[in-house]
Amino acid sequence: xxxxTQTPKHLVMGMTNKKSLKCEQHMGHxxxxxxKQKAKKPPELMFVYSYxxxxxxxxxxxxxxxxxxxxxLLNLHLHALQPEDSALYLCASSQGTGGSLVPQYxxxxxxxxxx
Amino acid sequence: xxxxxQIPAALSVPEGENLVLNCSFTDSAIYNLQWFRQDPGKGxxxxxxxxxxxxxQTSGRxxxxxxxxxxRSTLYIAASQPGDSAxxxxxxxxxxxxxxxxxxxxxxxxxx
Numbered sequence: 308x309x310x311x312t313q314t315p316k317h318l319v320m321g322m323t324n325k326k327s328l329k330c331e332q333h334m335g336h337x338x339x340x341x342x343k344q345k346a347k348k349p350p351e352l353m354f355v356y357s358y359x360x361x362x363x364x365x366x367x368x369x370x371x372x373x374x375x376x377x378x379x380l381l382n383l384h385l386h387a388l389q390p391e392d393s394a395l396y397l398c399a400s401s402q403g404t405g406g407s408l409v410p411q412y413x414x415x416x417x418x419x420x421x422x
Numbered sequence: 423x424x425x426x427x428q429i430p431a432a433l434s435v436p437e438g439e440n441l442v443l444n445c446s447f448t449d450s451a452i453y454n455l456q457w458f459r460q461d462p463g464k465g466x467x468x469x470x471x472x473x474x475x476x477x478x479q480t481s482g483r484x485x486x487x488x489x490x491x492x493x494r495s496t497l498y499i500a501a502s503q504p505g506d507s508a509x510x511x512x513x514x515x516x517x518x519x520x521x522x523x524x525x526x527x528x529x530x531x532x533x534x
Contacts, residue, residue, distance in 0.1 A: 311465075313465075348526070349511055349513075349524035349525065349526055349527060350466070350524055352521050352522070355520065355521070362520070363520060363521065395463070397465055397466065399466075404520045409453070409454060409456065409471065409515055409522075410456050410468045410471045411456070411468070411522065412468060413458075413465040413466040413467070413468070414465050415464055415465040416463075416464065416465045418463065
């Protein structure tokens, strides 16, 4: 099973709302990632968790707050977003973060629209 | 700073043709290179992973090659089918940075 699941598939929120994106994998992977992808652009890395600890934050605004409750789950909490934050949010996982331990497996994404 | 370039940006060919997608990167200090496929509005599907010590990988009609010294990789698709229509992304895993760097992708259309 090489599946990464993400919920919800679509999300519409206002700029004052608080919402969360959820990602789950059951492959025993110890690294999990959040990416943001705008239309016709490649994914941009936001956060990396390794063994449930945040290891990389690519200078993401604090209105995005990641959380890794356990080795299978990754959440992205959203608060006071801006319309320019509308994008496809992708979760990925890999066995580890060392270069020899990729590949990364991606989920189907959550399409977010901020009004 | 590692930069990854994919040429062409878009490609349209008739069904049945063999085709080559190109990927180049500026810094040869990579662990590996990964080719992905992305259908519109969907997530990424990993197609092939080539370790830096390898020259090529094959999966079905797909063959990916890597020339690390020249900073180039190619994805060869044999006997293309309309179902191959998608955006193809290459990404390199940088030594020491613990992250993938993506190219801009090639949007492929296979016409029946």
